[in-house]
Amino acid sequence: MNYRKKLPKYQLAMTIFSKKLAAIETNDWKQWLTDSKLKSIAFRLEEIRRDGNKLLSDTQENIFHTLSLDGLKAWSQHYDTIVASIIIPFTEKDGSKVELSAGQAFNKMNSHPDADVRAEIFEKWEQAWSQKADLFSDTLNHLDGFRLSTQKLHGIENYLQEPLENNRLKQETLDTMWSTIQKNKQPFVDYLTRKAQLLGNDKMKWQDQEAPVLLGNMHEETYTFDEAAAFIIKNFREFSPKMATFAQSAFENSWIEAEDRPGKRPGGYCTSFPESQESHIFMTYSHSMNEVATIAHELGHAFHSSVMWDLPVLNQEYAMNVAETASTFAELIVADATLKKAQTKEEKINLLDVKLQNAIAMFMNIHTRYIFENHFYQARQKGLVSTEQISEMMVNAQKESYLDSLANYHPHFWAAKLHFFIDDVPFYNFPYTFGYLFSTGIYAFANEQKTNFEEDYIALLRDTAAMTTEELAKKHLGVDLTQPDFWQAGINKVLEDVNEFMSLTKDYV
Template sequence: MSYQLNWDMDSVFTGGSQSSELRTKIETLKEQIEQFHQTVELWDPEVDRLNYNHLKEVLNLSEKIGNSLSEAMTFSRGLLSANVRDKNAAKLTNELSTLYSSLSNSTTVLTKKYVGIDDADWADLLEIEPFNASAFPLNEQREQGKKLLSQNEEAVINALTNDGFKGWGDLYNSLVATVQVDFENKDGKVNSYSAGQAANLMGSAKDPETRQKMLEKWELAWASKSSLFADTLNHLAGFRLENYKLHGTEDFMARPLEYNRLKKETLDIMWDTITKNKPKVVEYLNRKAQLMGIEKLSWVDVTAPVSVGDFEPRHYSYDEAAEFIMENFSSFSNQMQKLAKTAFEDSWIEAEDRDGKRPGGYCANLPESEQSRIFMTFSGSAGNVSTLAHELGHAFHSYVMRDLPVMNRRYAMNVAETASTFAELVISDATVREASSEAEKINLLDSKNARAATMFMNIHSRYLFETAFYEERKNGIVTDDRLSELMVDAQKEAYQDSLSTYHPTFWASKLHFYNTGVPFYNFPYTFGFLFSLGIYARSLEEGSGFEEKYIALLRDTASMTTEALAQKHLNVDLTQPDFWQSAIDMVHTDIDEYLELTAKYI
């Protein structure tokens, strides 16, 4: 079957960024948000305490508005991702952000009223339906409310966020759209590529020398605008730090941990266990360098495909990738396969390789439609297939939670990355098992091991960089040159000085550093990778009956802390090294097999 490379947005709202349907939706949202504000202002917990019927009305309206806003924002951001030059889409996205701020102001009022309810009455409230089903997120909201400033002060911060904090994030996206990377082809002709296209070309180049030349051009492109990116990053971090300070903390890790519902001791033990196991990963990197005929890998060699014998890396058509993913999903979960089939057949995915798209990939939910939309640039590499499976994992996570209250669907990034990484594992493990030759098996194992190296080292370098950057940012602006120094220092530490070259402007080219929604958008990936490895190991032990247990775990991801989730569904303690070591041992198994198979090729 042939699948469309472009997503269907007209089934959400017809007319693109000029959609009259969307305009009607936005005007309705404005009225509903005003109604919500008035309803919240009038709500008196003391009068309502008998059965809290008025609060039920408040939360029903909040849920309706939340679903509508998410639907509209996924649409507008999707249009802008697919065409960064769509000025109307940018304008719509900004308008919807303003509505989010208005809704947030009213939610602040509601939260402060929760705080005003005494503990005994609050406990009684949480015994009543439907509040009992959302006891965890309601308690979480009330606890966070205790740190809020006055209603007026919070309103001012929200008002300044759009053109301040979020404005800097928008500026980053606009700057990225102007980045052009000049690569020379085999005939000596120089072509100019967007950031997304250049990243794909660099990642799929076949020899180390070509990749290194491309990396140098890539560095030049980002360095040419480094002062602008440095200004942007400094102001984003500065806003965050001042906001944290206003709310009583100078610990810049407090909010990321709170957001991920994660204890600091859990994060620390994860990184500590990884660091103790890095020598095995360095062993893999050194072997890969030997296979490529070089002394040490460069930054871009780590994830580049390796070939032995007469093997050539496979190129997938989009249709082949779709069938490949669906077939392998079905080996674990019929529901995952069914969801993927719907996504391909109903054109949920924007995959075309063309100019004008933003770099990267993501999955966004459409709660009213009970669908998702996936954005990426597909050029046929095995890495692209993994990205596609990864994003479909996100879509599956949203799908299995579609009937839950909005509050019970707001899972954090660390557990969000669990579902997506699990989907990748299902694909990669099956392909290694079914390899038709030793050379193919080596290539596929290399891809798995490179993924682990990314999680243990690349992501760790991001975490180390951001930690150092935020610490220095407390004392003032950090220059672009200093940012590059911090970046290389972090990369050398994370990779244990095992590479020949590094990526000084990674702080500019990696969009995750500029995400305004999620602070420290790095460690959740590594957490999700190892957490999903642990879940995957459990699925192999338990066989076909594990699908329902997996879905039950996903449905609980916004209803308890991460540690409680692991204890309930896996019976493990995340604050101890045992679980992390058992997950890392699976990586060691892959590396050992890789070292054994490749020994005769060096």
């Protein structure tokens, strides 16, 4: 709480600094940046100067920041408070009744091998979020309403301007990524339908997307936390000894809070502490391969921060889309490692499915979120949006993204997804898909290069806050992100897994 109270003072200092940079005459500014002491942070100074041109008076900006404590930030905190009260009743096999937190119910709903259990929890999950839907609707309306009002008062009419600038990304790049994905969706729909058939259904049910595919006598492998740690460290080492050493340090120093206990919210995240040069991870671990992948994902974030601690502070502020690149790359290492050690056809099918679940999340689920947020922001610009309208928007977005291929939908997904309620970052979701495909390109590069990869990879990570995303891709990968070729190449790599899954499973339907 003390941190939040002090935040407006820091923001006021940054306001004054930004405006002073913006006030410098252009010729003097260009001359100033030729100073050898400033060259390394010139890009970041240019961004700060750009932002300074949008700012109002120091007093007005201070009012915005102070009011946001009980406005934007308060609504985001309010969401956490409501989520903490979510309880999902459940009866275990032995007849004992338990009350699951949102985090526990989410893991069980997505990964339980029993379809009846998944269906039961999904029904109770929808009910739990719908019972508090009006509270979540108020929260979302006022949180994004505050953001839209603030943008408008700063002369920003396009609600995507801020997230694009935050991610140092062109609209053209984002549009090209989504349009290329959209053109390639049918094979992923076919995969979902095939998986549904393997699970005994004609069409995929929402709650079954991450269900394990267990054929023949195959039982899904589980990992204790210590086994997960050993597996991650071993496979990180094949690509980067420094990644492996870092991961080992994170485990040994207890930087990962993964206890499966009541009261925890769903999801996982990584938080960095510059003063101690540590990164700590929060998640709920329940022994499945998905949770092993989550640990690897968050360790990718932590490693990204670790290779930048010696840089100027301004050059450590990398954007979310490239942050998701490092994390997804780490996750890819673990996914491929599990595939390589598969002993049977049934096990390989199971592990391919686990890997493809990530692709579905990036190409379908997160596209749903992007479509939904666009529609919600457009409606919110005209006034408050009702709970019913929000749920309708969500179902429509799901149908559009999944090509209307599912047997059922999740109307209150908007309420259950934390990412819509984060105060610091608008449009929190599309950077995941960007990072996924960008990391696919890096992973292919790693497999080709092998010997020099570690140095090249760390060099790319160290540049992530010092140039635009398009410049980063051009410098380190030699690709143009505004063209579909790069995105198609990444999707083609994923389609190889889809084709293999379809081939291996054809005799089981």
